[in-house]
Amino acid sequence: MIKLTIDGKKIQTGKNTTILMAARENRIKIPTLCHHDGLSPLANCRLCVVEVTEKGRTKVVTSCNYKVAEGMSVETKTENIIAMRKMIVELLASRSPNVKLVRELADEMGIKDTRFVLENEKCILCGLCVHVCSEFIGARAITFSGHGSEKIVSAPLGSSAKDCLGCGACVEVCPAQCITMKDIEEARTYSSGDHEHLGPARLIHNWNVRVLWKKCRVCGNMFPPPSPMKYLKEEKPLPKQFFETCEKCQ
């Protein structure tokens, strides 16, 4: 066990714990935007900054990826830290004023008006969708493109995300809820006046993706896309019926 203090409180925690985890175990709140418990830390949003004093030296670090150490002293709410968090939220609130999470954060920190020109970006560029797709799912279907203030998340080269499995993990982790996904009954292709029925499908608009669904052999119900199934087939040793029946009938 490692002994440290957070905001003056003496804490014991396991090795390899991050400051953020240790703080949460002890109900000390540190705001985050790009952190997800199931994924490795990204440290993009910088909201979780804290002041750490180690071996007589004080520095500002992000708590989501900084590991605890014996005798460390952490301050999460100093004047300096609060000022930095406020500025980050203010910058964010002027980029994405209509994102619910950002508004809540701004309210919490007492930021009423931002002093910058307002924009209306839906995406806050936390990077969680790209991260979950590459690290957890392993599909690497989406990516960042552009850099600096023109950075966006998109399908490779702005076309359609060919490798998308349609699993919807990106939608699940998005804190800004800006990825739109829809399951439709009947997908069609149109070509020169004629059209072909493709059956049910899942659409993820942000990545220009349409993933077709499959019919259950037992009940005839449609069940989520075969492409993640194919991926699982290759990656995970599962019984054959898993791929032939829907969740209810398994």
Added chain:
Amino acid sequence: MKVKSIRDLNKLKSEGEKLLRPKNIRVQVGTTPYALSRKARDVIEKLKKELDQQNIDATVVRVGCVGICYEEPVVEVIIPGKPKVTYGSITVDKVPSLVKAISKGKAVKKYALYRTDQEEIICSGKTFSYASRVPSDYKKIPLACEFKFFQPQVRIALRNAGIINPDSIEEYVARGGYSALSKALTKMTPEKVIDVVIKADVRGRGGGGFPAGLKWKTCREAKGKEKYVLCNCSEGDPGIGMHKTLIESDPHSILEGLIIGGYAIGAMEGYIYLHYGYASGKEKLLKAIDQANEYGLLGKNILGSDFSFSIILKEGAGAYVCGESTALMATLEGRSGEPRPKYIHTAEKGLWDCPTNLNNVETWCNIPPIISRGAGWYGKIGTKSSKGTKVISLTGNVNRSCLAEVPMGTTMKEVINKLGGGIVKGTKLKAIGVGGPPAGLLPASLADLPIDFDELVKAGSLLGSGGMIVMNDKTCVVDMARFFIKFLEEESCGRCFPCREGIKRMREILDGLSAGIGKDEDIDLLQEIVDCLSEASLCDLGKSAPNVVRSTLRYFREEYKIHIQQQVCPSKRCTM
């Protein structure tokens, strides 16, 4: 020919000396891109033609750059038994009279800049003499040490720049090249090499000034299957060219440094990272790597030892941020050039999660002389906390733009006056921008500050890569800050929130100020953004990005106020 022992190396050395001091006449012309842009190629053609016509037995050699950019194209003439004479601003129509003088064995005083009777070979400390006796007509030409440009200089990294043919390994060896490598491999253990580097107290020339020896030690002691040494040739600051000069004038010194580094750390592979599209540098480096492979100075069992090492040249897409160590490694791995948090040092987990040591071109170039001559010799140069020399690229409102190497501790005023020939006539010094966009602007009153890592940080700037942009009183600092911030906005990777959003907002505010629609609150708002960015950003680029605004707010706050309150630009730069 494979070089397998010190005897082989000595053989190569005597071959090189014959090239450097041949029996016939040697005419060398600087051919870096800047010289070429001033028609050096035409001068070479003309020289060859004239020499042919006059039936003079002479070889025309393309060399790198001495650093006197304002005098390009520079032509140097070595007539056997006579001092080397350097001529400046040679144009095509000056060539005939020059060749005529060469045919008579004389020097042309009116074109001559300086003469060199003998040179010190930095790697060995010995002197290399061209002439034992100076003819009377040569005596009128000043000696190199009397030439103003060389007075404040100590050339360690630039030791061979403009003297040797960068394509010739023999000439490099003749100037003491690869002797440090043979010393390290035959007489020193890796630990001893690291010990010398630690004792010499070399600080990384990339900008941060982190002690190189400590980094090497951490990397050597770190556990890993493979280890790597990298050379950062990425140079993104606008208007500077020290890496270019080093690469194009003396590529072998980079290789030698890297090989010694590899031996000390225990690496088998080294990577050189270069900007995509930098064709002339790539050509020189590839050729140097090929030669080193051919002579057995790279590859298996170097110089007959157990040590094997290879160097791979990699081109990146060339974003500014790729000069940052972790972003550079991401690029080498094939990912997009974005920095990652560095709480675990790259010396422990870098390229492909293996212990990796990254240094920049200038640091690597400094290594061979340190190994050859020892930490004691190196420690005598420079200041207490910053040892050695620094290559400075001087541009802006000075009379002479140039590239020079001065000992640490030289004041900025000395650099501007002695090397740059003072400020452009009729104007006064207003600010000095040291270290490129992410550093800061220092006011004229601080021109007496020495070039030193710690002193500059104390004043709110950075030594950075050593680019020095001099600004006179016709420059508007608000406009200048806007220019740098705009550059940084375009070059930010956009990964972390404060850097991406903060720089954009700073640019918006500065745009407003220079358009005459600034508000009183803007100064405080800028200060708030600066304070947030400098601590909360992810990488060092983000942390140092607001430096230019911070330093101008600190030293030129009045000028900001005039922009806001009177809506005029005192220097008449901003269009309001």
